[in-house]
Structure formats: C-alpha cells, structure tokens
Amino acid sequence: GAVVSQHPSRVICKSGTSVKIECRSLDFQATTMFWYRQFPKQSLMLMATSNEGSKATYEQGVEKDKFLINHASLTLSTLTVTSAHPEDSSFYICSARYNSGNTIYFGEGSWLTVV
Amino acid sequence: AQKVTQAQTEISVVEKEDVTLDCVYETRDTTYYLFWYKQPPSGELVFLIRRNSFDEQNEISGRYSWNFQKSTSSFNFTITASQVVDSAVYFCALSEEEYGGATNKLIFGTGTLLAVQP
Numbered sequence: 001g002a003v004v005s006q007h008p009s010r011v012i013c014k015s016g017t018s019v020k021i022e023c024r025s026l027d028f029q030a031t032t033m034f035w036y037r038q039f040p041k042q043s044l045m046l047m048a049t050s051n052e053g054s055k056a057t058y059e060q061g062v063e064k065d066k067f068l069i070n071h072a073s074l075t076l077s078t079l080t081v082t083s084a085h086p087e088d089s090s091f092y093i094c095s096a097r098y099n100s101g102n103t104i105y106f107g108e109g110s111w112l113t114v115v
Numbered sequence: 116a117q118k119v120t121q122a123q124t125e126i127s128v129v130e131k132e133d134v135t136l137d138c139v140y141e142t143r144d145t146t147y148y149l150f151w152y153k154q155p156p157s158g159e160l161v162f163l164i165r166r167n168s169f170d171e172q173n174e175i176s177g178r179y180s181w182n183f184q185k186s187t188s189s190f191n192f193t194i195t196a197s198q199v200v201d202s203a204v205y206f207c208a209l210s211e212e213e214y215g216g217a218t219n220k221l222i223f224g225t226g227t228l229l230a231v232q233p
Contacts, residue, residue: 034220043206043225044160091158095221104210104221106152106160 003027004096006107013114018082021110023094029074030096034104035067038091050077050094084114117142119209121224128197129232136192136227138207144168149183149190150208150221160206166190197231204228 003026013019023033031052036044048069049057056069068080077096081088093109118141128134140149151163164174166183174181178195194201208221 044221044223046220046222049220093158093160095160103165104150105162109158109160111158
C-alpha cells in the first residue's frame with residue numbers, strides 16, 4: 001500500500017543551526033503534502049500545506065521564513081527549520097494526499113531536539 | 116469554523132473491558148470527512164477509519180466500531196474487549212472537502228490517552 005517516509009526520525013541540533021526534514025511518498029505521487037507540529041502531550045497542529053511546484057501555504061502564526069518548505073518533486077517535500085531554538089523542539093510529522101485526495105497517509109514523524 | 120472536541124483527556128480501563136472514546140465536531144460544510152488515528156508512544160499515526168458525511172452507517176472492524184450521528188455531530192469510537200496493545204493516544208480529526216473532491220487539511224482533536232491495564 002501507499003507509504004510515506006520521513007527522515008531523519010530523530011535529530012539533535014545546536015541552537016542557531018538549521019535542520020532539514022524530508023517527507024517522501026514512496027510509491028505514489030503527491031501533489032500536496034501537509035506539515036504538522038506536535039508538542040509533548042498536545043494535539044497536532046497544521047503548519048503549512050506544501051504544493052508541488054509552487055509556494056507553500058502557511059497557517060496563521062507560522063513563520064514562513066523560519067520554517068522553509070520546498071516541494072520540488074511529486075514525491076518529496078522538505079521542511080527546513082532555520083536558526084533553530086530550543087522552543088522549536090517538537091515532533092514534526094508530514095502527510096501526503098493520495099489518489100486525488102481521497103486518502104491521507106502520514107509519515108512516521110521526526111523528533112527534533114534543539115540544544 | 117471547524118472544531119473537533121475530545122472531552123476525555125485520559126481513560127484507564129482493565130483488559131477485556133469495553134471502552135468508548137467520544138468525538139464531537141463542528142463544521143458549516145455539508146460535505147466533510149471524519150477520521151480516527153491511533154498514536155502509540157513511538158509517535159507515528161496509524162490510520163483507523165475515514166468516514167464521509169453522507170455515510171451514517173455504523174462500521175465495525177474486528178474489535179473496533181464507530182458510531183456516526185450527524186444529529187449530534189458525534190463520531191464515537193468503541194473498542195470491545197480492550198487489550199494492553201490498545202494503549203495509545205487516539206485522535207479524532209475533521210477535514211472539509213475541497214473543490215474537486217480532494218481532502219483538505221485535517222483538524223485534530225486534542226486526543227484521548229487510553230491506558231489499558233493488564
């Protein structure tokens with residue numbers, strides 16, 4: 001079946017550096033992917049909608065210059081957390097729309113720790 | 116505005132008990148989709164069910180069953196004869212339909228932590 005893969009699953013970076021998280025649809029093309037963030041013991045909050053070949057659509061309150069999203073191909077979207085700070089430490093999870101939008105598949109998620 | 120409410124923050128049951136997780140939603144759209152996901156401690160989201168707003172039939176899948184009632188805007192999830200492996204956080208989510216039938220972003224509830232004791 002359809003699978004969405006994220007990499008890395010866990011990453012620790014120093015404050016002030018940037019870190020990139022990849023989201024890949026392994027056996028289908030995804031024109032639209034979604035990035036969510038989840039703080040410990042909280043719900044998932046949509047950060048942005050990633051559209052292949054065009055700019056991402058960010059949710060209110062999400063800094064587009066800090067969370068850079070690139071969807072350069074039909075199977076890959078990347079989220080780059082720039083100038084990371086400890087408060088950016090969170091679980092980031094992506095999802096991809098499959099089969100003309102009738103099904104949404106989630107990646108395994110990526111744990112980011114900024115020290 | 117869309118909203119999903121999961122009033123039960125935590126539920127603890129003993130193995131083999133039945134348990135129902137509540138989900139109440141708000142939307143102005145007539146076409147929408149409702150989901151349930153399971154999130155074990157490892158973090159990944161496990162898809163359980165997707166239901167569109169025009170299908171009010173209850174569904175059963177093994178020990179899982181779902182009760183969708185548009186009249187009360189509820190989409191409750193019942194686990195029969197719970198097992199320790201059912202311990203996880205369960206999220207209910209809502210999506211409104213985009214033009215062309217595509218599923219849009221998901222609005223998640225706050226989740227219910229289910230602990231099944233042996």
